[in-house]
Amino acid sequence: MKSGTTTESEDTLQWLQQQLEEMGDKEVCTLSSGEEQLSMVYLKSMTDPSLIQEQLVNRFYEMNSLEQYQQYMDSFPSIQQPQSKEEAIEALLKGSVVLFIREHIYLFNALKVQGSSVSEASTENVIQGPTDSFTEDIDINMNLIRRRYQSVDLKSEYMSIGKVSQTRIAIVYDTTRVDHAVLKELRERLGNIDADVIQAASEIERFSMKPRWRLFPTMMVSERPDRTVLNLSQGKIVVLMDTTGYAVLLPAIFNDFFTAMDDQIQLPPVGWFLKAIRYIGLLATLLLPALYVAFTSYNPEILKMQIALLIAGSRATVPYPSFMEVLFMLLAMEFLIEASVRLPKAIGPTATTVGGLILGTAATEAGLVSNIMIIIVAAVAISNFVIPVSMMSFGIRVTKYIFIGLATFFGLVGIVLGIIGLIVYLTSLRSFGQPYLKMFAIRKLTGEGK
Known part of the structure; x- marks a missing residue:
């Protein structure tokens, strides 16, 4: 030309x-x-x-x-x-x-190259793949997305939320892949947010999603541009917020919270194995403490004789019921996790590691808890950390106490009822019309989206 x-x-x-x-x-x-x-x-x-x-x-x-x-x-x-x-x-x-x-x-x-202002991801680590994360500047975050998604179909809308804070947000989507009914509903919900100050991306879900009292998130919050771009290519919507280094991805279903970016990089059989490990970790962190209470207090006859005697021998010096033992150790672990988050980074890991070792050893030697209980608590803590998205891991941490309560009063029958109730509850949840327990919230590219 x-x-x-x-x-x-x-x-x-x-x-x-x-x-x-x-x-x-x-x-x-x-x-x-x-x-x-x-x-x-x-x-x-x-x-x-x-x-x-x-x-x-x-x-x-x-x-x-x-x-x-x-x-x-x-x-x-x-x-x-x-x-x-x-x-x-x-x-x-x-x-x-x-x-x-x-x-x-x-x-x-006139390409703007973001270098020193972009740091590595801290909450969603991967073994291979990009390591950069979003920043607190919404324009830089748009730059990180557009450099990976160079399509004229990628649209963005800007608006402000929060009566006092007037926080600037951007709604980003691929106009040929997005479900426009979801987009319209999102605009309405964001426009109806009644809050004075909005400072964190997760607050968008808190104020816009219904019911407000729920255990599991129905929007995903991510700090990774590569995960965000992948979700855009699948027809989902991204909400960027100024002053925070996280993006909101929607709609989000249960399976999305157990997917890591490593699953996209590894060979398919390896990716399936890694996801299976996470679901096994989910079952372990939910059910292990409740099963310990049920087997020791209500249904020891289900176990083999050797295992039942082993558990009884390890609890010979414990002066209180098994549910109190479980709650004591789990709450101690919660204190350590919370302390590791709140303490200064220079001393946090050392203090919590030393505190955990001393607490576990002293409690066992004093006969306050059994050796098997220490193993279970460690397994529960580790299995909870295999969940890639922290918002889901927090919900799982709370849910396991519900299972402990059911096992305390009803034994194995209570655990079975809890599993059924959990499935029913998850089935009732919706994320912008998407059933929460469906396996894929991906809208295929068809002519109707154009």
Whole structure:
């Protein structure tokens, strides 16, 4: 498109504006100096504003004529002139500024590269794959997403929530893959949030999802751009919030919280094995303490004789019922976990490790708890940590006490009733119309989404 008419240039500008119509981070501006003027189009989240101001805007007003400015643009070794509209928008999505100077169109590379401000992920670690995480700047987060998802179909809408805080948020989605009924419902829920201050991404779920009193999250909060981009490609919606380094992904179902990015990188059999390990960990952290109470207090005849005698021998010196023993050790473990979060990072791991070792050894030697109870508590703590998303692990930590209560009063029958009740409760939950226990909340790309 090195040569052409003014009409072609105007047509390209209008076409670009139509393609970027629903992108909240687009910028279309016109520079005028006397009778001379030019237009430029770019994405604010992908470009360096200081570079645009210094190299393009300031130079335009310093030049005596548009011919001199055009000669100045031709002097850049990296400047390009697109051969088609598609080439122009592809370059724009990669961080270029599209300049319209009379009948000519130029592509000026102004890509904003985020380096020092982007840190490694701290709560969702992977063995292989990208290690960067979101920041507290919503524009940088949009940059991290667009660099991985360079499609004109990726749209963004900006709005503010919180009566006092007026926190800026962005709704990001692929318009050809998203379920527009879910998108409409999300806009309504965000508009109806009645809160003075919103400062964390998880507060969006707290104030917008119903019922408010529930144990398990129905939106996923993630700090990983790669997980966010994967969910966008599956037709889900992402909500970015300024001042927080996390994104909200929706709709989210039960299976999503047990999926790690390693599952996408590993070979399929390895990924299936890793996910199976997490579900086994879920059963262990939920049922092991309750089963210990049921077998020692109500139903020891189900166990083999050797195991029953082993448990009875280890509890010979314990002066109180098994449920009190379980609660004592589990609460002590909860104290250690909470202390490890609240203590300064320099002393937190050391203090909690030493405290756990001393507590376990002293309690066993004093005859307050059995050796088997120490093993169970350690297994429960470790199995809870295999859940990749922390919001789900918190819900599981609370749920296991419900199972302990049922086992205390009803034994194995109570555990069975608890499992049935848990399944019924999970089945009743919905995440923007998606059944919580379905295996995949992925909307396939069809003609109806366009």
